[in-house]
Amino acid sequence: MKVKFKGNEVNLLGKEVKTGDNAPDFKVVSNDLKDITLKDTKGIRILLSVPSIDTPVCDIEVKEFNKRASDLKNTTIYTISMDLPFAQARWCAANDIERVHTASDYKYRDFGEKYGVYAEELGLLARAAFVLDSNNKVIYSEYCSEITNQPDFDSIIEAAEKAQ
Template identity: 65%
Template sequence: MKVKFQGNEVTLVGNEVKVGDNFPDFSASDNSLKEISLKDTKGVRVFLTVPSLDTPVCDLEVKTFNKRASEIEGVTVYTVSMDLPFAQSRWCGAEGVKNVITLSDYKDRAFGNNTGTYVKELGLLARTSFVVDSNNKVTYVDYLNEMTDYPNYDEILEAAKKAK
């Protein structure tokens, strides 16, 4: 699969996830370096992959979801990036992010490879959104064509409200 970064085509490595698929298992590190996998997550989940929290688009995206996550009871929002867990923790603390759980794919790239979001040329994750219901079925997917664009917040949150 191909997407663009600043107008240049890049290659996504791994398995593309589609609506109706079971969300693939993964391992990623939380801010305390604990390994987290799909079985450690429950209920309706929004998984966002972003290139780096230290970029303006990613920064605003995560802050927006942090603010709006409380609008939907029973939905957990995860943001996955290649940023080191220490950097994620520092960024969340500095920005007051408490309603979004950050996970790092720095160690094994398992999340990126298993969801087809790992960008071969950059060593980063593409900007992608997944909504997963309580049975681990994917109900919404959006691989943004241009990684520097913002996601459709309303569309993602509406999909999360409809998932059960």
């Protein structure tokens, strides 16, 4: 699959995850350096793939989801990037992020490949969003055609609400 970064095409490695698919298992690293897999998560999950949490577009995205999370029941939001866990923790603390969990794909690069979001030329994850129901079924999938664009906040939240 190809998307654009600042107008230039980049290749995404891995298989595209579509609505209706079973969510692929993955392994990422939490801010306290513990492994997290799909099996460690539960309920309705919003998985946000971003290039780097400490960039203007990602900053806006994570803050917006942190704000909207308080309205969602039985839903956990994860933002996954290639940023080191220490940087993610520092950014979250500096920005009062309490409702979005950050996780890093720096160590295994497993999420990037299993969800088809690893931007080969950049060594970063592309911007994408996935909503999983409590049975690990993908009920929403969005790959931003331009990595520097925001995902569809309203549609993501609506999918999570419908899964309640």
